[in-house]
Amino acid sequence: MLTRRQLIAGAGAGGAALLTTGCGPVRPPLRTFTYSVATKGAIRTSLDEFIRNAGATLSARQGWALGGSVAYRRVPSGGDFTLWLCEARLVPSFSSVCSSLYSCRVGRDVVINQDRWISGTSTWPLGLDEYRHYVVNHEVGHWLGLSHWASPGPGRLCPVMFQQSKGITDGSLYNTWPLADERRAVASRFGVPIWP
Numbered sequence: 001m002l003t004r005r006q007l008i009a010g011a012g013a014g015g016a017a018l019l020t021t022g023c024g025p026v027r028p029p030l031r032t033f034t035y036s037v038a039t040k041g042a043i044r045t046s047l048d049e050f051i052r053n054a055g056a057t058l059s060a061r062q063g064w065a066l067g068g069s070v071a072y073r074r075v076p077s078g079g080d081f082t083l084w085l086c087e088a089r090l091v092p093s094f095s096s097v098c099s100s101l102y103s104c105r106v107g108r109d110v111v112i113n114q115d116r117w118i119s120g121t122s123t124w125p126l127g128l129d130e131y132r133h134y135v136v137n138h139e140v141g142h143w144l145g146l147s148h149w150a151s152p153g154p155g156r157l158c159p160v161m162f163q164q165s166k167g168i169t170d171g172s173l174y175n176t177w178p179l180a181d182e183r184r185a186v187a188s189r190f191g192v193p194i195w196p
């Protein structure tokens with residue numbers, strides 16, 4: 001949700017800015033990625049909720065939307081990547097490097113493991129809503145070109161590109177959203193700014 005102050009600030013900084021009321025971009029995004037949603041196997045959770053939650057994660061300004069300079073638009077089929085809700089036992093069908101225990105990304109396929117989507121992991125401490133943000137951020141982060149990042153050490157926030165699903169054992173802190181350095185890496189890869 002944008003405050004009135006943010007709307008005004010955005011308009012001032014953007015020149016030809018688009019003023020909107022309520023939620024929504026202050027200025028048009030500079031880069032738009034498209035994605036479709038698909039399922040594989042027996043789905044035992046709400047696909048509508050999956051679409052809604054994942055869409056909210058992708059469009060969140062503090063995430064890979066980089067403050068709104070990047071947009072993610074769902075299309076009926078195809079798109080730049082496909083976001084799968086996948087029955088756990090079928091995740092390895094995308095690649096032998098994928099495990100039925102976790103989510104995975106293979107080429108343009110971003111595969112969310114249904115068991116993790118439904119129940120998170122035993123070690124995740126921040127609740128299911130946060131886990132769902134985390135897992136979409138992590139796997140889409142791979143699609144955006146990032147590999148795994150190291151954990152920063154005790155008391156510091158973990159990158160979303162650290163494998164937090166497998167548990168953090170060095171005292172660094174579970175974290176749902178990309179760190180500033182991670183967002184900078186994506187911004188520089190695609191030549192887009194990070195908007196405040």
Ligand SMILES: [Zn+2]
Pocket residue numbers: 138142148163
């Ligand atoms: Zn990963």
